Amino acid sequence: MRPRAGSMAAGALRPGEFLIETLIRVLGFSTVGFVLLIFLFLAREGIPAFFEVPASNLFGQRWYPTYGMFGTLPLLLGSILVTVFAVLIALPLGVATAVFVREVAPRWAREVLKPLIEVLAGIPSVVLGFFGMTLLAPFVREVLGAPTGLTAFTGALLLAYMSLPTMISVADDALDAVPRSYRDASLAMGATHWQTIWRVVVPAARSGVLTAVMLGMGRAIGETMAVMMVTGNAARLPRGLDALFRPVRTMTATIAAEMGEVARGSAHFHALFAIGIVLFVLTFLINLAAARSIFARRRRGGLR
């Protein structure tokens, strides 16, 4: 029953302070206002697309705006393809690195790894896209025999690396939340450190790992520049597994690449905004799920 220290002097205001406190309250509510504004303006320019373009077209398989075809399916599938593979690559790498840093690495290694991962988190996506274009894509072309190096796989690889800092950080938190008693009990029963890690600690951190996956996906789906520069930008419907090694186009890259040349107010313009709505809603749902899982974990005491 401890008092909230801050409000101990509530109701004791001088006029100047009243203004300041009102201003602070307004600023506090502003974030809600901004979210609503974003949705409002996306809808304003995006909803008309649903009236201008028949549904069969909008959900069709061909995206050729110059011919009036606004089939968003290839874009959606392109995003999903790249995102799913990015997470598939990033998850084992991220968990393994988190485990290494936390459980295995000697002190000096930790001091080197942590700043490097922070550096990765700070590299702008356009710089990574540039690197991907000039060095990674040719590498993929040579080594994996893809016709150009600009493929979904290249994009997935790049995205995986970009998601790593987030994943490592969340995985690290999840591992941290596992109580010492679990480890101690396992070791006391004669298990090696290695066995303890994989049979006790990591399974106990399962839900945290799930959160990491969701957050990684949210980031990956929303990434624009890096993906745009390495996936080849062919708005083709990905078919079969070898689509992974062919060019593809994501929703984000489509908006970025085409909005510059589009006539304002045209059907194309509205269609791009409509794709924006889809992105907004998708990432909102993913992040909501991730947030729920974080809060649920905290309430349950950090486990499972």
Place this chain on the structure above:
Amino acid sequence: MVEAERGSKVRIEGLSYEYAGKPALRNVDFEIPDRAVTVLFGPAGSGKTTLLRLINRLNDPVEHTRMSGRLLLDGQDLYAPGVRVTELRRRVGMVFALPLPLPLSVRENVLYGPRLAGARDRLRLSELLESSLRRAALWEEVKDRLDAPASSLSGGQQQRLCIARSLALQPEVLLLDEPTSGLDPISTAKVEESLQALKADCAIVVVPHSVQQAARIADRAAFLLSGELVESGGPQLFTRPRDKRTEDYVTGRFG
């Protein structure tokens, strides 16, 4: 009689208080005289700290509480609408159980209250600084270090700094909640000494950390048990208590 000469500074009338349905104070009637050291003692959980915090209204933001009865300072109801809490707290100062220096220099700590109240005059402020530190028996030890961070002082010095800090507002009542718990015997002695000097200027209410301390410093004492005021009186409360419960506590049969 000596007691009748001292006017009453704070009057507590029929005060009951509960937190979320659990009673913390039951129908307490008590008078705190001016210019004397009054001691509120009793076992843990008996409501002493709660009572103290109700006098300077530090419990205001706590939710799910119920209060009945009155607290009067110089005859004024402290909880009447229109009472300015910030004003009240300048007249009723408080020192806490742990030394809590603000993350500022010694000087800034002491002058925090007066500055917030609008005092600007440099001369006045430096006089206030010295007199408050002297009254808290700290001046000699810090006069060359006024701009050092308060956190660089020892525990005993920090607590005396907190006393000086409250004194700088020249309060009419000074509340001290176990001010010497955790302090070494020398600092404890210094604090108890200064209380005797301070009572010339204001009403002092202390929650002691032991019965021995209570017996050492009290001009007037009240024994609280489970929120109830069992008995009150002068220092003879410790040698010739009227109530059996008081006697049991004072003699150490329970604690």
Place this chain on the structure above:
Amino acid sequence: MNRRLVQRLGFILLGLVALIVVLPILLVVGAIVVRGIGAINWEFLSSMPRAGMKEGGILPAIVGTLMLTLGTALAAVPIGVGGAIYLAEYARDTALTRAIRLAILNLAGVPSIVYGLFGLGIFVLFLRFGTSVLAGSLTLAIMTLPVIISTAEEALRSVPADFRTVSASLGGTRWQAIRAIVLPQALPGIITGIILGLLRAAGETAPILFTAAAFFLPRIPRSPFEQTMALPYHLYVISTQVPGMPARVQYGTALVLLALVLSLNVVASLIRRRFRRKRQW
């Protein structure tokens, strides 16, 4: 014996994985430094682009990025710090507060290109600012808000509650406690958060694509209502839209952007470390 061997191998494997994660980082930074350093000279950093941007310098892009970052700071810092003060010091556990926190989480997750669309819709078109430094800064500011609010709130909360109690017991109002004690003590943490948010904003391309960026504008913008070149957009353009661009120029531009962002990162870390050592509690 077998188990120990497994453990040994396992640890080595994990180490290899960590290496796989870390080596490309060094590779990226190394490649850009090595191939770009040749282009860096005073002329490159201080003159206008010439000859289809293949020669000359990238001054307008550098200045443009600095202007956009400054504009972002001017808009995002007051709103962000104010919002953080509200959440840390005034907000109680009500539905409204939960809605605010959800909104912040939401804003943090919105894709950068969607911010670009939003900026286009509201600042460029609806408010008629046109493609301008103003529109770009405001768009980046909203994008940076969640970072600033989160770190600032954490910094404010880390200041011990006891200080507020003491201030109140000395007759201080809530705002006086914030102004005199809480805010100054939280300032290093808040500044770290602001720098981290700004360095992200400086490196972003998507939000400024349709709100501020100009393809080729060989002069410093004279007012916030003008378009501007910017480093991230410039890098994108010279690596994808201009045939025959010398690789050295591309890498040089990438190096300048990378250096800017990474040095801000280092500054933020230094502030954070120094703050931790000098704390008075």
